[in-house]
Amino acid sequence: MSRKPRQRAARERRRSRNAYPKERTSTPQPGPLPSPAISLKDVTRTYGHGDAAVHALNGVSIDFGPGTWTAVMGPSGSGKSTLLHCAAGLERVDSGRVLVDGTDITHASDADLTALRRGRIGFVFQSYNLLGSLTAEENVALPLKLARAPWTPADVRRALDEVGLSGRTGHRPRQLSGGQQQRVAIARAIVTRPSVLFADEPTGALDSTSAAGVLDLLRDLADRGQTIVMVTHDPAAAAHADATVFLRDGAFTGRADGADARAIADRLLTLEASPCGA
Numbered sequence: 259m260s261r262k263p264r265q266r267a268a269r270e271r272r273r274s275r276n277a278y279p280k281e282r283t284s285t286p287q288p289g290p291l292p293s294p295a296i297s298l299k300d301v302t303r304t305y306g307h308g309d310a311a312v313h314a315l316n317g318v319s320i321d322f323g324p325g326t327w328t329a330v331m332g333p334s335g336s337g338k339s340t341l342l343h344c345a346a347g348l349e350r351v352d353s354g355r356v357l358v359d360g361t362d363i364t365h366a367s368d369a370d371l372t373a374l375r376r377g378r379i380g381f382v383f384q385s386y387n388l389l390g391s392l393t394a395e396e397n398v399a400l401p402l403k404l405a406r407a408p409w410t411p412a413d414v415r416r417a418l419d420e421v422g423l424s425g426r427t428g429h430r431p432r433q434l435s436g437g438q439q440q441r442v443a444i445a446r447a448i449v450t451r452p453s454v455l456f457a458d459e460p461t462g463a464l465d466s467t468s469a470a471g472v473l474d475l476l477r478d479l480a481d482r483g484q485t486i487v488m489v490t491h492d493p494a495a496a497a498h499a500d501a502t503v504f505l506r507d508g509a510f511t512g513r514a515d516g517a518d519a520r521a522i523a524d525r526l527l528t529l530e531a532s533p534c535g536a
């Protein structure tokens with residue numbers, strides 16, 4: 259299927275299954291909603307003190323439904339990365355609560371947070387963060403070794419196969435294109451079968467063709483039930499997700515389900531144009 263009809267079909271699927279409608283008065287849902295994969299409840303995070311204090315998150319409450327792909331957008335400095343880091347247990351919140359699969363991690367010990375990040379959270383960065391001296395296969399095996407859970411080389415091959423790189427297992431990062439390196443990074447992030455895959459600008463360093471390939475891959479993962487939370491500045495990338503949530507000045511300002519790139523861009527422009535605190 260070519261990309262446009264594929265995106266249209268995906269949008270229709272998303273519309274019909276989105277479990278967390280926040281702005282629509284939708285028809286009654288059959289049965290109870292599944293528990294969110296990630297839940298932020300009235301979360302605050304401030305950097306610095308006194309006059310220099312920056313309220314990066316200012317009472318944010320958002321649920322990310324299991325098996326949904328959500329894009330997080332907002333003007334520069336609106337708190338997107340801070341939200342991602344707090345939701346992934348990379349940073350602690352000042353107040354409020356963070357739940358992963360219903361488990362409250364707000365006051366988890368450092369050891370428990372490390373175990374959570376190794377076993378239940380996957381992270382993909384704009385800059386891939388692969389180890390240059392290791393092959394694709396060795397990079398993907400790393401989180402399995404760190405998690406100290408039982409694993410086999412077949413687990414690694416399966417993850418590389420899922421991202422379409424079964425023919426590149428022995429290549430080192432410098433022997434791969436940017437898009438292929440990001441695919442290795444995604445394989446590394448999903449090899450532990452995490453509850454949530456966080457992606458911080460996963461297409462930010464890629465040309466448009468490679469970016470489209472990575473977004474199609476994320477779509478496939480979401481369609482197979484992977485929860486994904488992705489920060490992006492690109493409305494076209496956000497349009498691939500099931501929903502987009504918008505932040506401004508550290509606050510949640512709204513959500514769009516199944517919106518196309520034009521509608522997302524318009525909403526972002528409105529946010530950027532309105533005066534601070536409005």
Ligand SMILES: Nc1ncnc2c1ncn2[C@@H]1O[C@H](COP(=O)(O)OP(=O)(O)OP(=O)(O)O)[C@@H](O)[C@H]1O
Binds near residue numbers: 314333334337341
């Ligand atoms: N470690 C830090 N120390 C001090 N201030 C910080 C720190 N991290 C983030 N901030 C501030 O918190 C606010 C939110 O930052 P954050 O990186 O979450 O925003 P963002 O929406 O991801 O921005 P961008 O789109 O530019 O990447 C910004 O004003 C930023 O300067």
